[in-house]
Amino acid sequence: MNFKRLKPFVFIALAAFVSGCGLFGIGGKGDSSRTTGWEYNAEETGNIPNISGYEQEAGPGLVFVQGGTFTMGRVEQDVMYRNDNYPRRVTVASFYMDETEVSNQDYREFTHWTGRVYPGDVERMKAITPDSSVWRRDLAYNEPYVNNYFRHPAYSEYPVVGVSWEQAEAYCAWRTDRVNEQILVDREIITHDNTQTGENVYTTDTYLAGLYQGTEGDKPVENPDGTTRRPKWEDGIMLPNYRLPTEAEWEYAAYGLIGNTDGELLTDRKLYPWNGSYLRQDKKKEKGRLKANFVRGRGDMMGMAGALNDNADIAAPVFSYEPNDYNLYCMSGNVNEWVADVYRPMSLNDVEEFNPFRGNVITEYRRDPNGQLMRDQYGELIRDTIAGMDYRNVLDGDPTSQIVEGDTWIGNDKQTEGMYIQDDRPGAFSSLIDDEVRVYKGGSWLDRPYWLVPGTRRYLEQTKAQNDLGFRCAMTRVGSPEGF
Template sequence: MKFKAILLVGLAALFASCSMFKKDGGGFSSKNASNSTGWEYNNPDNGGFQADADYAQFAGPGLKFIQGGTFTMGRVEQDVMYDWNNIPRRVTVASFYMDETEVANIDYREYLFWIQRVYPDSKEKYMEALPDTLVWREELAYNEPYLDNYLRHPAYSKYPVVGVSWEQASAYCKWRTDRVNEQLLVNRGVLAHDASQAGQNVFTTETYLAGMYEGTQGDKPVEDASGNARKIRWEDGILLPDYRLPTEAEWEYAAYGLIGNTDGELLTERKLYPWNGSYLRDDSRRDRGRLNANFVRGRGDMMGMAGALNDNADITAPVNSYNPNDFGLYCMAGNVNEWVADVYRPLSQEEVNEFQPFRGTVYTTYRRDDSGNLMRDEFGELLVDTVADYRNFEDGDYQSQIIEGQDWNAEKDKLNTDNMYIQSDGNDGSFTSLITDEIRVYKGGSWKDRPYWMVPGTRRYKDQKESANDLGFRCAMTRVGSPEGF
C-alpha cells in the first residue's frame, strides 16, 4: 500500500509539472512556439515573427536527388596517359541534386529566345550566349550540315547542346535559377508573368530578394502575421538555391551511382564505369549485347555496320538514351564530355578538403555605391567585387616555385599562378604548361572518345572560353538541410 501511495503521488507530480507548460495552465505552449522564449511563431500579438520549422526541400525541374556519402575519388585503372593527375583519395560529398540528362538543344534555344525577347537591342548579349557552331567544321570532313542544323533543327532538339564554353554554361545556370524561381512565385500567385520586363527591370533572384525588382504583382501575395502583404524573404523557403555546374567530386560521385553496390556501409563491388562490370555491353536478359554508352568502339567505327548499329549514334545521341545509372542519371559516360566547376590542377586531390572537395573558390561581395545602395549592370544583374581568390591556392607563393636565376626577395610579391606554371603565347615555339586560373576540368568521355575516357575518375581540361563539338554540360543544385531527411 505504501508503494502504491508513493507511485500515485509521483504520477500526480508528473502530470502537474506537465500542465505547467500548457497555455491554459499559465505556462508555455510547446506547439508552434520558440524553444528559446516560448513566444508563438506567426502571432501578431507578440510581433509576428514568422517561421517554418518543418521545411523540406523539393527538387527543381529536371533534377534528381543524389544522396551524399563517402567514396574513393580518382583513378581506378592504369593511368595510360601517365598524367598522375587523379590519384585516389577518399572524400565525402554532401547530398545534392543533379540534372537527369545533359542540357539539350531545346533547353538552350529557350535561353537564347528569352535573351532576344528581353534584350532585343543588345546583340552583344545574344552573341555572348550563342554556342559556337563552327566547332563542327573539320578541314578533311564534310560536317557543314551540322553547322546549320545541329543547334536549331527540331530533329536535334533532344540532343545535347555543344559548342558551349564553361563561361556560357555558367551563365545558363544563372539564367535557369532566375526563371525557375520566377515561375515558383507565379505559381503561388505572388507574381504574374511580365512579358514587358526589359533592361534593368528583369527578374533575378538576387534583385527580387533585395527589393529591386518592380514586377507585376499577383493576386495571392504572401502575408505577414497580421494579414498584410509583404515581400518574399529567403527565410520563407519558397525560392530554390542556385542551379550551378557540379563540382568535380559531385560529378564523379554521381556518375558512379554506388548506391546499387552497397550492403549497409560495405561497398561490395567497385565500379569501373557508371554500370556494373568491366564490359561495355549490357548483360541483362532484355538488352543483352546492347552498348551501354555512345563512344568510339575502334578506329573509324563510330556506330557499327548498317543493320547492326552498335550504339545507334553517329555523332551524339538524345540525352535520355541508353540505361540510366543507379541514381537515375543518363549518359554519365559517353555522348558528350561535361564541364565541371573546378579549376584544373594536376595535384588537386592531394590538397583539397576531405569534405566537399573543390578547387576554384572565389569569395565575392555585392558592390555598393557611396550611399550604400546595391549596384547593377544594364541587364539587371547585381555587380560583385572579389574579396578573395583561392583558385591558385599555394600555387603562386614564392616558396613553391623553383625558377633558376630569379631574385626571390625582389620578386616574391609579384609572383602568381602564371609564374608557377610556365606560360607561352604559342607563337615562339617555347614550352607551356597550359595551366592558368581559367583552365577548367571536364569529364565523362564522348561520342568521339575511346572507352578509357568514360571512366568517371579520368579528367581532362580546357580553357573556360573554349568549346568543342563533344563537350556539353548539366546543372546541379545544393541540398539544404539534412542529407536525406529525418
C-alpha cells in the first residue's frame, strides 16, 4: 500500500473528524476551574473559556520530529579551513518538517494561485517566479532545463530550484494561509471564495483581525450561550506558520538519531543521515547502489549507461532514495536547502543552548493615528521592526562584541560593516558576510560527498538562487515534546 498517496486523504478525514467533534475538546458545561470551582463555558459564571485536551495535528506534507539534545557541528575534517563549525551540544524542541523538498508542482500551485488572484500584476509574479536562468552555463548545453525544468510535467515531482531565500519565505507564508483557509472550509466555518482579489484576500492574520470579508459557512464557532462568532487564535483551530527550519532544526532532523539510541545513550554517531561511513547500499538486492544523489568524481554525475548508479543526471524526484529514521527524504544530496539562519562564522559561540538561531527580527503591526491596523495594496497587514529588536547582528559587530580596548568601537557605532570588509569598487576585496546572507545545507547533485554531511554549512545572499538549491518547510510544535 502506498501510504504517501494516502496522506492527503488521511488529513481530510482527520479534519472531518475534528469538525464533527467540536472545538478540539472544548470544555463543556460541568468542567470547572481547579482554582475557583467556577464552571467553564457556562453562562451563569460568565462563559469563562476553556479548551482541554488539545493535541496538534501535523499539517499537510509534514512529519513529526521529536526534539532532544545532540552534538551540532563538524564531524569530520574542516577541509575549507573556516573553523566556523566546531562541535557543541544543543537542544532542539520538537517540531514538524516536510518529508520532502518542495517540488516544482508544489511551487507551481503558489504561482498559479498568485496569477489567478492578482491577474496582470507582473511585478508580483516576477517576484515569486523561480529564476530559470540559473541553469545557463557558458560552456554547457543546458537550455532544455531553462525551458523545461520548472514548467514541464516531466519534472513536476522534482525539487524546485532557482528560488531565493526570500522566495522560499514567501512560499511558506502563502502555504500557511492556504492550509488554514482549507481548515476553515473543511469545518464549514467559511466557504471557498475564488473571486477574492486585491485587498480582500484571505490571510491568517487578516482573518483573525476580522478584516477578511469572505463567504461565511454554515457552522461558525458557537459560544456556550448559543451565539456565534469567528474563530480566535485561542480556539486552536488554525495551525502555526509554515516556515523555513532553523539550521539547528535542519541538522538535527537530517541525522535522525532516534534509531541510534538505547534509552538516553547514543550508541552510534552518524556521518550521514544513514548509519556507517559508506555511500553505497549493502542490502542484497541493491548492493552497491548509491544512497544519495551526488557527484562521485570529476565528470561522473550518474554512472555508466546500463548501470546508472544514482539514476539522476541532475536532481531526482523528491521521493527518491531511502528516507532517514524520521521518514525524511533526501536530507543528503539531490539539492541543497535554505535554512532560516543568518550566517556568521562564530555564531556557535553566541547562540543559546536551547533552540539556537541567529536571525530574530521582532516586529509589530503598523497602526494609523486612530489605532487601526494598516494594510498594503494586497490587503496584507504591514509589520514594522521594533526599535532595537533586529537581532541578526547581535554579539557580532555591536559594542558588546568589541575586541579592541577602549571606547573607539562604541563611539563609532560599528555594525556588521565594521566587522567585515564591504567594498563595492571593481576588483576590490569584499566580504560576503552581512545581515542578508543565509545558511544553506545538505549537499546536492553538483556536490562531492563532503557536503552531504549534515554538519557542513555554506552561505549565500538571500536574494540569490542556484540550480542546485531548494528548500523544505517546517512548523513549530505547540505543547509538549511528544504529548502526555
